[in-house]
Amino acid sequence: xxxxxxxxxxxxVPETVVTNFDLEKKINTSDEWIKERTGIQERRFFKKxxxxxxxxxxxxxxxxxxxxxxxxxxxxxxxxxxxTSDYYFPGSGVxxxxxxxxxxxxxxxxxxxxxxxxxxxxxxDNFIKAGKYKTILVVGGxxxxxxxxxxxxxxxxSVIFGDGAGVALVQATQEQDKGVLSTHLHSxxxxxxxxxxxxxxxxxxxxxxKEMTNLDKTYCYMNGSMVFKHAVTKFxxxxxxxLEHNRxxxxxxxxxxxxxxxxxxxxxxxxxxxxxxxxxxxxxxxxGNTTAASIPIAMSEAWAEGKIKDGDLVxxxxxxxxxxxxxxLIRW
Ligand code: ACO
Numbered sequence: 653x654x655x656x657x658x659x660x661x662x663x664x665v666p667e668t669v670v671t672n673f674d675l676e677k678k679i680n681t682s683d684e685w686i687k688e689r690t691g692i693q694e695r696r697f698f699k700k701x702x703x704x705x706x707x708x709x710x711x712x713x714x715x716x717x718x719x720x721x722x723x724x725x726x727x728x729x730x731x732x733x734x735x736t737s738d739y740y741f742p743g744s745g746v747x748x749x750x751x752x753x754x755x756x757x758x759x760x761x762x763x764x765x766x767x768x769x770x771x772x773x774x775x776x777d778n779f780i781k782a783g784k785y786k787t788i789l790v791v792g793g794x795x796x797x798x799x800x801x802x803x804x805x806x807x808x809x810s811v812i813f814g815d816g817a818g819v820a821l822v823q824a825t826q827e828q829d830k831g832v833l834s835t836h837l838h839s840x841x842x843x844x845x846x847x848x849x850x851x852x853x854x855x856x857x858x859x860x861x862k863e864m865t866n867l868d869k870t871y872c873y874m875n876g877s878m879v880f881k882h883a884v885t886k887f888x889x890x891x892x893x894x895l896e897h898n899r900x901x902x903x904x905x906x907x908x909x910x911x912x913x914x915x916x917x918x919x920x921x922x923x924x925x926x927x928x929x930x931x932x933x934x935x936x937x938x939x940g941n942t943t944a945a946s947i948p949i950a951m952s953e954a955w956a957e958g959k960i961k962d963g964d965l966v967x968x969x970x971x972x973x974x975x976x977x978x979x980x981l982i983r984w
Contacts, residue, residue, distance in 0.1 A: 656780035656788075657831035658982065660720025660821035663952035664711035665696040665814075665939060666703045670797075672811070679807050686811045691915020695814030695940030697797040705738050706747035708817035709793040712952070713752060716789075716819045724752055727821075728785040730759040731776050733768030733792045733944035735973075736799060737761060740852070744793060765847075766911045766972025767837070768792060768944035769818075770980050773968075774835035776822045786824040792944035793817030799849065801871035809874050812914065814940030818948025830983050836893045839976040843882070846875040847973040883913060886977040887921040891969050894979040902927050904965050907954060911970035912936035912946040921969075933959065943972070960984055 671694040672683035686692055698708075709732065717724055732745035739747075743761025764771040769792040776788040796813035800806060825831055851869040852859055887910060895901060902925050910918050915936050922932045933954050942949060947968055954960050964984045971977040 653828065654781055654783055654824045654826070655828060655831040656777045656822050657825040657827070658820045658951075659823045660716035660722060661819065661948065661952040661955050662712040662715025662717070662719060663816065663818040663949040664708045664715070665816035665949070666698045666708065668697045668699055669694050670697045675811060679802050679810060680804050681807050681811055689914075689916065690812055691934070691936055692812065692940045693937045696816055698795045698815045703795070703815070704747070705734055705736060705793045705795050705817065706744045706751055708815070709744065709748045709791045709819060710751040712793070712817045712819040712948070713748070713789055713791070715952070716821045720821050722787070722821060722823070724754060726787045727754055727789050728757055729776075729779065729788045730754070730757065731762060731772040731788060731790050732759065733762045733764060733772040734794055735763055735765050735768065735943060736794045736796060745791075748791065764944070764976050765974055766913060766943050766946070767970040767974070767976040767978040769947045770835060770968055770970050770978035771837055771976070773820065773822070773832065773980055774837055774978075777832045777835060780822065780824045788822045790820045790822050790948070791817065792946070792948045794943045794945045796943060799871065801868070805868065806871050808876055809872050812941045814942050816939055816942045816945045816949050818945050818950075818952050820948055820951065833981040833983055834894060834897050835978065835980040836890055836897070837976075837978045838886070838890060839974045841974065843878070843975045845873070846878050847975070848873055880917065882975055883917045883971040884920045884924065886971045886975070887917070887969050888924045890977050890979040891925060891967055894967060894981040898981050900965065900981070905931060905967050906964035907931055907933055907959055908967045908969065909933045909947055909950050909954060911972065912939065912950060913941055913971065
């Protein structure tokens with residue numbers, strides 16, 4: 653039976669560093685407020701006219717290919733998780749294909765918010781296990797900074813997000829004890845509007861227009877306390893589901909890489925699980941919340957820092973808008 657394995661990781665973040673102190677000049681906020689509630693110290697914002705979701709992903713993909721020693725001609729499919737694709741349509745997958753010069757391979761975009769990368773990973777894993785493709789580029793990329801509301805109404809959300817891209821190169825392997833052991837996906841549309849951008853939407857009465865008075869609906873709305881309550885319940889639940897499925901316990905995890913939503917959420921999840929702080933990876937301090945890109949960026953950095961070693965048991969977990977939540981257990 654075929655299994656799938658992550659053979660290369662890469663990431664790219666824009667050059668422009670935006671500290672909390674920089675935000676203080678633009679928003680009615682403070683470094684203290686942001687750090688205390690989110691742990692974030694700085695984030696990266698894209699350079700207008702230069703960075704795109706697709707070209708950041710292309711840089712991340714080149715890093716993953718180089719680290720893996722794999723030629724781009726081996727890539728048979730792109731699965732691109734993003735909620736901020738460069739165009740309304742087509743998705744950023746085909747733009748990445750063009751950027752990398754990958755011929756006519758299939759490209760698929762997945763719009764599943766903060767859980768998007770794990771949804772993309774499960775999709776890739778299933779294509780590989782079915783024997784359809786041997787090498788798939790699984791991508792998470794976002795430009796959030798251009799869709800944030802920097803007014804007082806939006807400040808609780810706008811201080812949280814950042815831009816960037818991360819990539820996992822996933823390949824078929826005959827090894828049965830290595831690679832993606834299992835993935836677990838969930839969603840509950842009951843809460844669809846609790847963390848959402850409603851416009852532009854095709855079932856809305858009007859499309860975007862010049863004098864649009866309802867611009868607030870084009871920005872992200874978040875019911876922060878409701879998101880927090882669900883996140884700290886669903887993260888541990890879906891992590892335990894993955895552990896039970898594989899007859900493992902929390903103590904078996906070498907590294908937990910949660911979606912970098914908010915440091916307070918990751919800390920609360922770690923406490924509920926009873927996992928040591930040093931086993932919970934965190935880089936939200938530097939990048940903020942990069943939605944679908946946060947897990948592959950974190951994996952890529954953790955690997956480069958030597959925190960993911962051959963044979964390690966790595967757990968990925970996410971919770972986000974939808975609500976959607978997911979986990980993956982990987983033997984490196
Ligand atoms: N700077 C300064 N003051 C602010 C800011 C800001 N950026 N934003 C809000 N405030 C003010 C409010 O106006 C309010 O002032 P008031 O007491 O005078 O009315 C006060 O701070 C408290 O506002 P709340 O909205 O109650 O803020 P809260 O303490 O709940 O913190 C937060 C908001 C950080 C979003 C919190 O609800 C939270 O941690 N939620 C979890 C959700 C989350 O982190 N999601 C991440 C993205 S989604 C995902 O990835 C799953």
